[in-house]
Amino acid sequence: MSMPTQSLTRILCAAVCMFGLVSITAAEPTALVLALKPDKNPEAMAAERQELGAALAVTLGRPVQVIVPLSDAVINEGLANGTIDCGWLSATDVAKLPEPRAAGVLLAAQVKGATTYRSVWLSLADKPYASIADLRGKPVAFAKKTSTSGCTVPLWDLGKQGLIAAGSSPEAFFGAGNCWYGTGYVSAVERVLSGTAEAAAVSDYVIEGDKHLTPEQKAKLKVIASQGPVPTHVLAVRTSLTVAERTALRTALIALGGSVPALRDRVFGGPLIEVDEAAHLAPISAALAFVKGLTL
Numbered sequence: 461m462s463m464p465t466q467s468l469t470r471i472l473c474a475a476v477c478m479f480g481l482v483s484i485t486a487a488e489p490t491a492l493v494l495a496l497k498p499d500k501n502p503e504a505m506a507a508e509r510q511e512l513g514a515a516l517a518v519t520l521g522r523p524v525q526v527i528v529p530l531s532d533a534v535i536n537e538g539l540a541n542g543t544i545d546c547g548w549l550s551a552t553d554v555a556k557l558p559e560p561r562a563a564g565v566l567l568a569a570q571v572k573g574a575t576t577y578r579s580v581w582l583s584l585a586d587k588p589y590a591s592i593a594d595l596r597g598k599p600v601a602f603a604k605k606t607s608t609s610g611c612t613v614p615l616w617d618l619g620k621q622g623l624i625a626a627g628s629s630p631e632a633f634f635g636a637g638n639c640w641y642g643t644g645y646v647s648a649v650e651r652v653l654s655g656t657a658e659a660a661a662v663s664d665y666v667i668e669g670d671k672h673l674t675p676e677q678k679a680k681l682k683v684i685a686s687q688g689p690v691p692t693h694v695l696a697v698r699t700s701l702t703v704a705e706r707t708a709l710r711t712a713l714i715a716l717g718g719s720v721p722a723l724r725d726r727v728f729g730g731p732l733i734e735v736d737e738a739a740h741l742a743p744i745s746a747a748l749a750f751v752k753g754l755t756l
Contacts, residue, residue, distance in 0.1 A: 489522035492709070495535045495547045496528050496727065497693070508727055515720050519712035539563040539698045546698070546709060548728065551691035552608045555741045555748055563696040565737040566710055570730050571665075575740060576689035578664040579609035579617070582652060585682040589659065592685040593623065599638040601648035601657040605756055608744060609663040609690045610645060615754060616747035617687035629755040641756070645672050653677060659684060691740050695732065710734070 494516070496505065509526040516524040527544075529535055532553050538544030540562035547563065554565060568575045581600075583589050603610020618624045623633045630639050640657060642648045645666045651657035666672045667681060695713060697706050713732050716724040724732070 491523035491525045492516075492520065492545050492705075493538070493543065494524060494526050495538060495544045496526065497532060497535065497548045497550070497553075498528050498530060508723065511720065511723050512716075512727055515716060515723065516709075516712050519715050519719075520708055536562075539696065542698065542700060544698070545701060545705075547696050548693060549696050550608055550693050551741055551744050552612065552748065554694055554696050555745045561699065563698045565694045565735065565740060566697040566706065567695045567713055567732040568735040568740055569692040569694070569728050570733050571692055572730075575692045575733065575735055576743070577609070577692065578686045578688040579613040579661060579690055580664050580667065580683045580687075581614065581659045581661055581685040582649060582667060582681045583659040583684050584652060585680055587658065587682075587684075589684045592618065592621070592687075594684070595659055596623075596633055597635045597638070598658040599640065599656065600634050601640045601642055601651040601660040603642055603645045603648045603660075603662055605641045607644075607661075608747075609688075610648060610661050611641070612744070612747045612751050613687055613690050614661040616750050617685075619750050624754070626750060627753045639756070649673060649677070649681070653680060663690070689743050691744050693729070694735075694740070695728075 494512070496509070505528055509528065513524040513526040516526075529538070532549060535544060535547040535549060536553065536557060539547055539557075546566065551568075554561070554563065557563060571577055581592055581595070589595060602614070605611055615624070615630055618630065618633060619626060624630055625632070631637070640648075640651060642651070645662040648657070648660035648662055649666065649672070652660045664683075664686070667678055667683060673681075697709060701709075717731055724730075
């Protein structure tokens with residue numbers, strides 16, 4: 461017995477619709493995952509994440525998921541295993557990636573027209589110190605052991621000046637028990653303000669900007685030494701992305717300067733520009749090589 465024409469038509473229509481749904485689903489582009497370095501309160505960044513994802517999705521023509529992992533290590537691992545496509549990291553984070561690197565520099569942040577900044581030593585304004593050499597045998601505070609401008613670069617500078625030798629310890633210059641490592645810039649500066657340290661190693665924007673210290677605190681401090689350069693933060697992209705995907709992402713990120721410059725500056729601190737990866741990472745790679753042999 462033949463199937464009634466009406467029933468056959470319904471079955472064919474259902475099959476066509478099902479095939480169409482499958483085709484549409486298969487054609488949907490996968491979301492690009494961009495991870496931001498967890499240097500702010502993740503909850504406070506919720507609106508920024510949504511805005512950034514939406515702005516990039518418009519240019520890329522595909523969904524963009526912006527996440528804030530709990531640590532830099534999670535971003536590094538995600539870039540290596542392919543679960544994260546692009547990460548906002550310090551140049552130090554990228555320089556520390558094992559060779560061959562799972563990610564490369566896509567863009568670097570530009571701060572005050574440059575892709576480098578400075579590390580500084582701060583002391584109380586009424587202290588007689590005029591250079592780092594004046595701090596021999598004095599108690600000092602480093603921002604933290606993993607801080608680029610608050611530890612790695614200052615120690616590298618001590619080595620370049622011949623004040624500490626490769627493979628030794630900063631205590632060889634500052635004195636036994638005189639090196640304190642904090643939890644960030646402010647913790648180091650607070651040691652100076654309280655009189656428990658004679659100087660603190662921090663980034664130049666700690667004293668020049670308004671984010672970390674009050675005007676009253678800054679008025680009590682002075683810069684006694686400056687060292688660097690310190691490469692700015694970068695957007696690192698996993699090397700397994702295709703050239704076309706990397707190009708599209710670079711274009712979309714640069715375009716933020718024209719569409720949502722205020723958002724770009726809140727998230728990345730300024731314009732995003734192309735740089736030579738080797739040249740950008742060279743200073744911090746040299747600093748890391750020196751500090752690796754020190755006893756902290």
